[in-house]
Amino acid sequence: MSIISKDLNRAKQLLESNELVAIPTETVYGLAGNIYSETAIKQIFKTKERPLFNPLIVHIPDSDYLENVAMEIPEKASKLAKKFWPGPLTLVLNKKPTVPVLITAGKDTVAVRVPNHPVTLKLLKTLDFPLAAPSANPFGNISPTRPEHVEKYFSKKIKMVLDGGACKEGIESTIVGFNGEDPIVYRLGTLSIEEIEAIIGPVSILNKKEVLPDAPGMLERHYAPKTTTILSDSIQKTLKTLEYKKIGLLSFGPKKNFPEVSTELSLSESSNLEEAAQKLYDAMHQLDAIDLDVIIIEKLPETGIGRSINDRILRATK
Ligand code: AMP
Ligand code: MG
Numbered sequence: 172m173s174i175i176s177k178d179l180n181r182a183k184q185l186l187e188s189n190e191l192v193a194i195p196t197e198t199v200y201g202l203a204g205n206i207y208s209e210t211a212i213k214q215i216f217k218t219k220e221r222p223l224f225n226p227l228i229v230h231i232p233d234s235d236y237l238e239n240v241a242m243e244i245p246e247k248a249s250k251l252a253k254k255f256w257p258g259p260l261t262l263v264l265n266k267k268p269t270v271p272v273l274i275t276a277g278k279d280t281v282a283v284r285v286p287n288h289p290v291t292l293k294l295l296k297t298l299d300f301p302l303a304a305p306s307a308n309p310f311g312n313i314s315p316t317r318p319e320h321v322e323k324y325f326s327k328k329i330k331m332v333l334d335g336g337a338c339k340e341g342i343e344s345t346i347v348g349f350n351g352e353d354p355i356v357y358r359l360g361t362l363s364i365e366e367i368e369a370i371i372g373p374v375s376i377l378n379k380k381e382v383l384p385d386a387p388g389m390l391e392r393h394y395a396p397k398t399t400t401i402l403s404d405s406i407q408k409t410l411k412t413l414e415y416k417k418i419g420l421l422s423f424g425p426k427k428n429f430p431e432v433s434t435e436l437s438l439s440e441s442s443n444l445e446e447a448a449q450k451l452y453d454a455m456h457q458l459d460a461i462d463l464d465v466i467i468i469e470k471l472p473e474t475g476i477g478r479s480i481n482d483r484i485l486r487a488t489k
Contacts, residue, residue, distance in 0.1 A: 251347060364376070
């Protein structure tokens, strides 16, 4: 029997009994548990096979709730929260002593966001605790953007995926932390650097290598299909190097229809970057399920969310 269900009451009951429920958000599906339940949090790490040094994002029902989990909030963080919550922005802030260190991997900071999905917002409002929810995929695999992706990964490990349909945004939240009052982007994501800078001025972007222990989203190989994957800015050139292989192509813009390619999907036939973000992981799931030797993904323009999508594709190719 399918574990996918719209039963909000059952989700609430499971979470109140220290169990895990996969929840929909506008970015990707999350594997959620009560942040104050040691049983639930340990189960999240175990289910995902995620190393304990990787902290989890805390999901709260609204901005007013923030003071229950974070303190000493920089003014620029408040401005961003006011503008973008609910939405695909995660803030890393000093944690309240009551937030368990299991969530924060022993750090004094906690990552927090208000997700923008009606079903999950409703759920969060009926619970009297926030939800820790990393993406609902085994560590390093492609993130789930449909309830069926989660079911494929975890049908034997969790009891329920709360059905909220396909995720609207499709790639993870943008993570912003602070050094004093200075904003630093820890992970590129749905919210573009341009949108952030329009509200708080210039931000720095953390060097990948430096953040390794802090941000698994920054791990070099991540979000990856099982099939060998190549990021290409000249498909014709890449095809020449791949003779006799069964090739899948994930293109951008109108379909290219190369004779060497056995399956082609376009991330957006009208070259729309938001549509490409929304479709990226589902297209990767689809191509990975076919028996291909290699997947070529066309590099997108490095502007706005295109930069974040290229970041994810690059990590899938390592
Ligand atoms: P996921 O939910 O799987 O997309 O991953 C959660 C992301 O939030 C990871 O990249 C974490 O490293 C990041 N994160 C969570 N807490 C912190 C923190 N205290 N400092 C820096 N990054 C964090
Ligand atoms: Mg993840």
